[in-house]
Each structure stands twice: as structure tokens, then as C-alpha cells.
Amino acid sequence: MTTDTGKPTLTVDELAARAGVTVRTVRFYSTRGLLPPPVIGPRRVGHYGREHLARLELIEELQHQGMTLAAIERYLRQLPPDLSPHDLAIHRAVVASWAPDTVETADRRELEERTGRPLTEEDVERLAAMGVVQPDGDGYRFDAGLLRLGVRLLDVPLSQESILAARNVLVEHARVAAHELAELFRGEVSERDTEDVRSLSAHMHPIVVQALLTTFQRSLKEELSGWGAPSQAGGSSS
Structure with missing residues (x-):
């Protein structure tokens, strides 16, 4: 351990x-x-x-x-x-999001084994609200690619409302970026055969994921770096 x-x-x-x-x-x-x-x-x-x-x-x-x-x-x-391990886990979750749905089903004991920790009812409710797990009869359906990241968010000192709002912001901007990138590359594949299109798609996925994630991490670090700086409100005294 x-x-x-x-x-x-x-x-x-x-x-x-x-x-x-x-x-x-x-x-x-x-x-x-x-x-x-x-x-x-x-x-x-x-x-x-x-x-x-x-x-x-x-x-x-x-x-x-x-x-x-x-x-x-x-x-x-x-x-x-x-x-950090957390950054690597985010990379893994984003890479997994390019894959076809990786939804699995497990009972409560199996779900806790997959997360590596006991889960309270509140934990499960928060994971469900994030769209990571969903009740399914006597068990749960969960997105295997997002489960570990969702569990890490359980320990983040943010309200559930803030986490969900952040998720909506990320989803909205990710869709816009995906659409604009697809339009940008559309001309490159319009006259190619099916095999070339598949090859281009397979190569572009990891490259685009890494570029987006690295750029986002650097931008977020720059935004957060100013949190600890003293406020300049009110100006300086002479």
C-alpha cells in the first residue's frame, strides 16, 4: 500500500x-x-x-x-x-474518453474493489450526479474510464454544485473545440479513401488529446498562480 x-x-x-x-x-x-x-x-x-x-x-x-x-x-x-499522479490520471481519463463506451456493471462490493476504497451512500450519490455511476437494479453501471477520476473528486473540498458546474463548463468548451477541429480537418480527408481517413483519425486522437490537455493544464496553472497573491484593491498608501 x-x-x-x-x-x-x-x-x-x-x-x-x-x-x-x-x-x-x-x-x-x-x-x-x-x-x-x-x-x-x-x-x-x-x-x-x-x-x-x-x-x-x-x-x-x-x-x-x-x-x-x-x-x-x-x-x-x-x-x-x-x-503528478493526479495529472497522469487526468491524461488517462481524457484518453479513455476517445474510446467507445466502456460501461461496465458491478455490485457494491465489486464497485468498491474497483475504486480501492469503501463508498458511503453520499459518495455513490455524488458519483451518480457526476455521471460516473448509475444505479442498475441491484448493482451499478459505471464508466470505467472515468471511475478513478470521479473517486478522486470525492476528496476535493468543493461542493457538488461546483463540481457539476465545472463539468458543464468543460463539456461545453470541449464540444466547441472538437467541432472546430473537425471542421479544420474535414478538408484534409474529403478526397481520401476510407483507410486513409481511419489512419489519420487514429493518429490525430492522441496528438489532439495531449495538445488540449497540456495547454489546459498550463493555462489553469497560470490562472491559479495568482490566488495566493495579496489583493491590490484599494491601491497603495503614500
Whole structure:
């Protein structure tokens, strides 16, 4: 398990189990440089943390989207080097949003296993309000690509109304950006055959996702950087 401070405490077996992959897969990604090296503890045992898990989940999502290993390596090399586990989780959620619906069904126990934490009734209601999970008979239907991000939002000190308002803002502007980009590229594919169109689409998805997300993160960081600055209201005294 990991500590609240993010100190690496997962063994390679625990990391693989959390991510739903094999130990061999973890070691393979590590040898290719896709995962940072573990922290070596007593008895030369490697320990992994939340960054390793988030990066591993992003790699698996990119592979699920059909990207080759070489394409995944290029994608990861272009990411800012200081991305936090939370930033990596957002990248994964956005990448997953390009995929066909990944809706799954689970009972309460299975849902908590997927989130890695117990869920109160209020938690489930908030996830439902965010559109991440929906009651379905005796169980729940949930968007696998957004579940982990939705659970992280449960700990954000914002009201449910603010979270939903933020979601509406993001959805509205994302649709506008998607429409304008589609119109921009329409002329490029109008005279190409179906296979060329599919190839262009497959290559453009991860590139556009990364460009939008990186630009948004930088813009948001600039906006938030001024929050702690002292107010200039009222001017200075002479």
C-alpha cells in the first residue's frame, strides 16, 4: 500500500495487482524506460508509489486504444516531466474518453474493489450526479474510464454544485473545440479513401488529446498562480 505522503511502498507484485497486469509486464515497461525506476529499500527490494501506478494505468489505456509501443514511448516522452499522479490520471481519463463506451456493471462490493476504497451512500450519490455511476437494479453501471477520476473528486473540498458546474463548463468548451477541429480537418480527408481517413483519425486522437490537455493544464496553472497573491484593491498608501 502507499502512504498519505505518496512514499513508494508497493512491491512489484502489489503494483501489478493494483494495475491488473502481470509482474512481467511491469518489468518489461521498466526496461523500456516507460516507468521510472523503483526506490530500492532494504534487502534490495524495489518499492513503487502512486506515480508508478498512475503511469502504468496510462500506458495500459494507450495500449487499449490501439497505440503501438513505439507510439506510446513517443507520447510519454512529450509529457511534462513533473506531472503528478493526479495529472497522469487526468491524461488517462481524457484518453479513455476517445474510446467507445466502456460501461461496465458491478455490485457494491465489486464497485468498491474497483475504486480501492469503501463508498458511503453520499459518495455513490455524488458519483451518480457526476455521471460516473448509475444505479442498475441491484448493482451499478459505471464508466470505467472515468471511475478513478470521479473517486478522486470525492476528496476535493468543493461542493457538488461546483463540481457539476465545472463539468458543464468543460463539456461545453470541449464540444466547441472538437467541432472546430473537425471542421479544420474535414478538408484534409474529403478526397481520401476510407483507410486513409481511419489512419489519420487514429493518429490525430492522441496528438489532439495531449495538445488540449497540456495547454489546459498550463493555462489553469497560470490562472491559479495568482490566488495566493495579496489583493491590490484599494491601491497603495503614500
